[in-house]
Amino acid sequence: MRLFSSVNDVTDINALVAEGLELKKNPYAHQHLGKNKTLGLVFLNPSLRTRMSTQKAALNLGMNVMVLNVDKEGWALELRDNVVMNGTTVEHIREAAAVMGQYVDILGVRSFPGLKNREEDYTEVIFNKFVEYCGVPVVSLESATRHPLQSLADLISIEELKTRPRPKVVLTWAPHIKPLPQAVPNSFAEWMCKADVDFVITHPAGYELSTEFTQGATITHNQDEAIADADFIYVKNWSAYEPYGQIFGENNDWMLTNDRLKITNNAKVMHCLPVRRDLELSSEILDGPNSIVVHEAGNRVWAAQAVLKQMLEQLQ
Amino acid sequence: MRLFSSVNDVTDINALVAEGLELKKNPYAHQHLGKNKTLGLVFLNPSLRTRMSTQKAALNLGMNVMVLNVDKEGWALELRDNVVMNGTTVEHIREAAAVMGQYVDILGVRSFPGLKNREEDYTEVIFNKFVEYCGVPVVSLESATRHPLQSLADLISIEELKTRPRPKVVLTWAPHIKPLPQAVPNSFAEWMCKADVDFVITHPAGYELSTEFTQGATITHNQDEAIADADFIYVKNWSAYEPYGQIFGENNDWMLTNDRLKITNNAKVMHCLPVRRDLELSSEILDGPNSIVVHEAGNRVWAAQAVLKQMLEQLQ
Amino acid sequence: MRLFSSVNDVTDINALVAEGLELKKNPYAHQHLGKNKTLGLVFLNPSLRTRMSTQKAALNLGMNVMVLNVDKEGWALELRDNVVMNGTTVEHIREAAAVMGQYVDILGVRSFPGLKNREEDYTEVIFNKFVEYCGVPVVSLESATRHPLQSLADLISIEELKTRPRPKVVLTWAPHIKPLPQAVPNSFAEWMCKADVDFVITHPAGYELSTEFTQGATITHNQDEAIADADFIYVKNWSAYEPYGQIFGENNDWMLTNDRLKITNNAKVMHCLPVRRDLELSSEILDGPNSIVVHEAGNRVWAAQAVLKQMLEQLQ
Numbered sequence: 017m018r019l020f021s022s023v024n025d026v027t028d029i030n031a032l033v034a035e036g037l038e039l040k041k042n043p044y045a046h047q048h049l050g051k052n053k054t055l056g057l058v059f060l061n062p063s064l065r066t067r068m069s070t071q072k073a074a075l076n077l078g079m080n081v082m083v084l085n086v087d088k089e090g091w092a093l094e095l096r097d098n099v100v101m102n103g104t105t106v107e108h109i110r111e112a113a114a115v116m117g118q119y120v121d122i123l124g125v126r127s128f129p130g131l132k133n134r135e136e137d138y139t140e141v142i143f144n145k146f147v148e149y150c151g152v153p154v155v156s157l158e159s160a161t162r163h164p165l166q167s168l169a170d171l172i173s174i175e176e177l178k179t180r181p182r183p184k185v186v187l188t189w190a191p192h193i194k195p196l197p198q199a200v201p202n203s204f205a206e207w208m209c210k211a212d213v214d215f216v217i218t219h220p221a222g223y224e225l226s227t228e229f230t231q232g233a234t235i236t237h238n239q240d241e242a243i244a245d246a247d248f249i250y251v252k253n254w255s256a257y258e259p260y261g262q263i264f265g266e267n268n269d270w271m272l273t274n275d276r277l278k279i280t281n282n283a284k285v286m287h288c289l290p291v292r293r294d295l296e297l298s299s300e301i302l303d304g305p306n307s308i309v310v311h312e313a314g315n316r317v318w319a320a321q322a323v324l325k326q327m328l329e330q331l332q
Numbered sequence: 333m334r335l336f337s338s339v340n341d342v343t344d345i346n347a348l349v350a351e352g353l354e355l356k357k358n359p360y361a362h363q364h365l366g367k368n369k370t371l372g373l374v375f376l377n378p379s380l381r382t383r384m385s386t387q388k389a390a391l392n393l394g395m396n397v398m399v400l401n402v403d404k405e406g407w408a409l410e411l412r413d414n415v416v417m418n419g420t421t422v423e424h425i426r427e428a429a430a431v432m433g434q435y436v437d438i439l440g441v442r443s444f445p446g447l448k449n450r451e452e453d454y455t456e457v458i459f460n461k462f463v464e465y466c467g468v469p470v471v472s473l474e475s476a477t478r479h480p481l482q483s484l485a486d487l488i489s490i491e492e493l494k495t496r497p498r499p500k501v502v503l504t505w506a507p508h509i510k511p512l513p514q515a516v517p518n519s520f521a522e523w524m525c526k527a528d529v530d531f532v533i534t535h536p537a538g539y540e541l542s543t544e545f546t547q548g549a550t551i552t553h554n555q556d557e558a559i560a561d562a563d564f565i566y567v568k569n570w571s572a573y574e575p576y577g578q579i580f581g582e583n584n585d586w587m588l589t590n591d592r593l594k595i596t597n598n599a600k601v602m603h604c605l606p607v608r609r610d611l612e613l614s615s616e617i618l619d620g621p622n623s624i625v626v627h628e629a630g631n632r633v634w635a636a637q638a639v640l641k642q643m644l645e646q647l648q
Numbered sequence: 649m650r651l652f653s654s655v656n657d658v659t660d661i662n663a664l665v666a667e668g669l670e671l672k673k674n675p676y677a678h679q680h681l682g683k684n685k686t687l688g689l690v691f692l693n694p695s696l697r698t699r700m701s702t703q704k705a706a707l708n709l710g711m712n713v714m715v716l717n718v719d720k721e722g723w724a725l726e727l728r729d730n731v732v733m734n735g736t737t738v739e740h741i742r743e744a745a746a747v748m749g750q751y752v753d754i755l756g757v758r759s760f761p762g763l764k765n766r767e768e769d770y771t772e773v774i775f776n777k778f779v780e781y782c783g784v785p786v787v788s789l790e791s792a793t794r795h796p797l798q799s800l801a802d803l804i805s806i807e808e809l810k811t812r813p814r815p816k817v818v819l820t821w822a823p824h825i826k827p828l829p830q831a832v833p834n835s836f837a838e839w840m841c842k843a844d845v846d847f848v849i850t851h852p853a854g855y856e857l858s859t860e861f862t863q864g865a866t867i868t869h870n871q872d873e874a875i876a877d878a879d880f881i882y883v884k885n886w887s888a889y890e891p892y893g894q895i896f897g898e899n900n901d902w903m904l905t906n907d908r909l910k911i912t913n914n915a916k917v918m919h920c921l922p923v924r925r926d927l928e929l930s931s932e933i934l935d936g937p938n939s940i941v942v943h944e945a946g947n948r949v950w951a952a953q954a955v956l957k958q959m960l961e962q963l964q
Contacts, residue, residue: 044368052676054704062407064428068398068435072370075396080707082700091694091922100926102825107922111934111941112696115921118946119700193418289431290407290423294416302427309427314434360684378723380744384714384751388686391712509734605747606723606739610732618743625743630750 017326019147021140021156022164023206029171030212035325036172036318039076043321047078049328054080056120057157060093060127060142065289066157066165069316070124076321077328082120086112095141109145117150122327129160129197131261137161137197138226153327155320163199166288167207169319173312174213174248177284182212183247184281188239189219190296191268195255200288202229204250209233218242219254222264226257239270246280251287251297273298277306284308333642335463337456337472338480339522345487346528351641352488352634355392359637363394365644370396372436373473376409376458377444381605382473382481385632386440392637393644398436402428411457425461433466438643445476445513447577453477454542469643471636479515482604483523485635489628490529490564493600498528499563500597504555505535506612507584511571516604518545520566525549534558535570538580542573555586562596567603567613589614593622600624649958651779653772653788654796655838661803662844667957668804668950671708675953679710681960686712688752689789692725692774693760697921698789698797701948702756708953709960714752718744727773741777749782754959761792761829763893769793769829770858785959787952795831798920799839801951805944806845806880809916814844815879816913820871821851822928823900827887832920834861836882841865850874851886854896858889871902878912883919883929905930909938916940 019025026032039046055074057067067083074081086093093112094105101108116123125146129137143159156164174185185208187201201217202225208215209232216234217225224235236242243249251272256262271294277283285301287309293299301307335341342348355362371390373383383399390397402409409428410421417424432439441462445453459475472480490501501524503517517533518541524531525548532550533541540551552558559565567588572578587610593599601617603625609615617623651657658664671678687706689699699715706713718725725744726737733740748755757778761769775791788796806817817840819833833849834857840847841864848866849857856867868874875881883904888894903926909915917933919941925931933939 052708054707056700064400064402064407064423065431068372068400068432071398072435075370076368082703084696084700086696091696094925098926098931101924102927106924107696108925110925111921111923114942115697115945116700118942119704119949289427291427292417292422293410293424293426294414295418299414310430310434313431317435380716380718380723380739381747384688384716384748387714388751391686392684605743607743608733608738609726609740609742610730611734615730626746626750629747633751 017323017330018153020164020323021143021154021159022162023167023210029207029210032168032322033172033175036168036315036322037176039321039325040318043076046325049325049332050074050078053121053328053331054082054119055122055124055324056116057081057083057124058116058126059083059085063126063157065313065316066126070157070165070320072317073320073324077324079324095145109142110149113146113149114151117152120152121331122153122155122324123150124155124157126157127159129199131195131197131255134260155323158199160197161199162203163288164203165316165319165323166200167203168323169312169315170204170250170286171207171211172315172319173286173308177308178247180247182214184216184245185213185248185250186216186218186242186246187250187252188242188272189223189270190251190253191266191270192253192292192296195261195263196253198225198254198257201225201252201254205229205233216242220264220267220270222256223254224257240279243276243283244279246283249280249283249285251285253296271296271298272301274300274304277301282306286312289313333639333646334469336480336639337459337475338478339483339526345523345526348484348638349488349491352484352638353492355637355641356634359392362641365641365648366390366394369437369644369647370398370435371438371440371640372432373397373399373440374432375401375442377442379442379473381629381632382442386473386481386636388633389636389640393640395640411461425458426465429462429465430467433468436468437647438469438471438640439466440471440473442473443475445515447511447513447571450576471639474515476513477515478519479604480519481632481635481639482516483519484639485628485631486520486566486602487523487527488631488635489602489624493624494563496563498530500532500561501529501564501566502532502534502558502562503566503568504558505539505586506567506569507582507586508569508608508612511577511579512569514541514570514573517541517568517570521545521549532558536580536583536586538572539570540573556595559592559599560595562599565596565599565601567601569612587612587614588617590616590620593617598622602628605629649955649962650785652796652955653775653786653791654794655799655842661839661842664800664954665804665807668800668947668954669808671953671957672950675708678957681957681964682706682710685753685960685963686714686751687754687756687956688748689713689715689756690748691717691758693758695758695789697945697948698758702789702797702952704949705952705956709956711956727777741774742781745778745781746783749784752784753963754785754787754956755782756787756789758789759791761831763827763829763887766892787955790831792829793831794835795920796835797948797951797955798832799835800955801944801947802836802882802918803839803843804947804951805918805940809940810879812879814846816877817845817847817880817882818874818878819849819882819884820874821855821902822883822885823898823902824885824924824928827893827895828885830857830886830889833857833884833886837861837865848874852896852899852902854888855886856889872911875908875915876911878915881912881915881917883917885928903928903930904933906932906936909933914938918944921945
């Protein structure tokens, strides 16, 4: 694997999940692969789970890690071609990415969408330029439209904790106070559509995701209908794809509570975190037996380690 | 040891000091203990000595280290329970701490007091929530009311440099321009009260520390009387415990000079650093033979290494 | 080597270049030298290439690395002696540097000039105080007047890519929108004056560098004359040495294009990066076959590794 940015970069998702679970049992068995190999982690946006879990995964594999907070330790990057750089940007992404590629064996890149210009975000301008110019394998640490390490960790968690062969998995929209990217729901949807699960998406009218990610999913505006008999409920807010980046009203009744879980198959409740308590998801669920959000975050290590291992194997 | 937040977490302080001095002689003898173990260092406030010395201690023990500057690389944490998170905080400490615990074997936490609400500070709201929710052993990197790695390093320095079996140790208040926490003096006091020293505290009227930390110490408002025949003088500013966080006048005559040292037993002068020259402590002392402030800072490594070693031994 | 701040700290620059090229072939052959040794990197200003390449060099040598962003993770340092520190600075560089020296075996320091006070900048007040007080070997990561790791990497690149024994090397001023330090051109000039090359400096009238760095160079205000038959052209903007830190007009015709390269000996074009495209240097050159700027950045690793290796050898 030379690129991990979406489910489409993975030949066999079940094999990758199995690899993650195997690494969870034997985290340190492959340190020869990472010896004298360096992972660079470039953050254009804040990060806690991704920052720590990807570092840990690399260390487990015997790699060195260098972290670069571009906005804080570096400088503003120019993304556009054919402009005279006489403004505030001090380095073009062409040079910056190419130079980073000189110092690392694998590059991880985090870059959120601006939520202003859909075409710019959905063509992954920033992330793809890093891929194009850096010259080394690239792992997405969440880009404008996808968060594949999160989705792989989610699938690992489902595989680990499912109680029937083909579980019902529901992605439900949740309330928030400001417009959030579609990266996590897009990504979760495209992974679930390829996984061995019954997959349902539910959200208020107006929050339809791009059909690019949802082929094969059942989609409904009726949350109760969606979560009935569910084994896993994935809770997440997102803003509209059309009109892009907008939000419509509060929809506070979309927040799940224990009472709402009664119609599920004792569903495990998932969230990528960070979660706003009692706005996106009730404290009673987060503090109760149905929540697996911390377990899920823990699995981020094995997701990252499975991906890095496959990349390292190809670098040998 | 699963918690290192105060002198009360230590069974035998003399044994811990001896361990620190032994590690200073053989820093790299225990790298098997730290192999594949990870220390997370979480900073909610700035740090130089603690950041570097604790990293170095962990590296000496063969550990990996991940540093997280929460305020700069992460996001604002919610500390209160039972609030709808529709404001500026984006993640609750319950989730943040629990998630960090998934990625590290030992967590170090730095969190200063607000100096506004004494009850909040003195119940160690932030630090204790990290302890409660992270699920792994925790080392204080300075909390609202204590700085135990500093105090252990101070005791190591006294043990190393004392010229009589039971030295006289004086904690003296020093001038400053703004209100500082009581964490360092509280902590120094509680360690000295348990150590094999004659311990005296001196400060202007109004700067009494909480008696919780000073049981057994001699307390006087007369600085000359306090430092007479002293072997070690620990210089530090702090604001009042009552009324909380207040300061009263300048008291610039409380700054020590070489002339004032004449009545001491050629006292060694200590400070936790950073120190404001010629405000808290005179340049002539800092640049002269009596100052051991840099030596003391160097001993922070062995203090941290002794604590981490004991924690690692229990993790095996 | 205990200090690497200028070409004058190097006994034999050809041997150091040869060492760099040897390390490029065998990066991991000397990891015994760095075992249990720690490099501290202190940044008072932003950094991308220096940050990453120096870390990589240290890791290649088996060292541990601790990075400290003083302005962001630490606090404001006092540089002046004999002042009462009752203002905004919280720690004196005397203590800060001495303490850092307690935790590391080699210290790297980056500190840009203020461009306000020439004497202050050209006496290297900040950098020299780190050297004076830290007590360990120091590597410049770019100081007020020099950037020696860059210049060594530049010389390595010239040695690697030259097509005749004594190539013609030209340092040319380039346009910019704001005043930049003279550190890179000063440093490049003093290294080239000692290297086995024909060295020419060209710039608009008024941008004369201090003669301290340019002894032996040919200096002309005619760019065409300078670059005729050149093998290497080093492109860089700088502000005036006299009156200090000033700029005079735009001089946009000083930006090189492919057309201008026709009179050269198919010159390789160099730049230390970051470069402002189509202001300092044309995109057509940067994206074309004559640019070696990324290659040059890659060689920063071997420059740093050669210097660190010599320092480590003296520490054994």
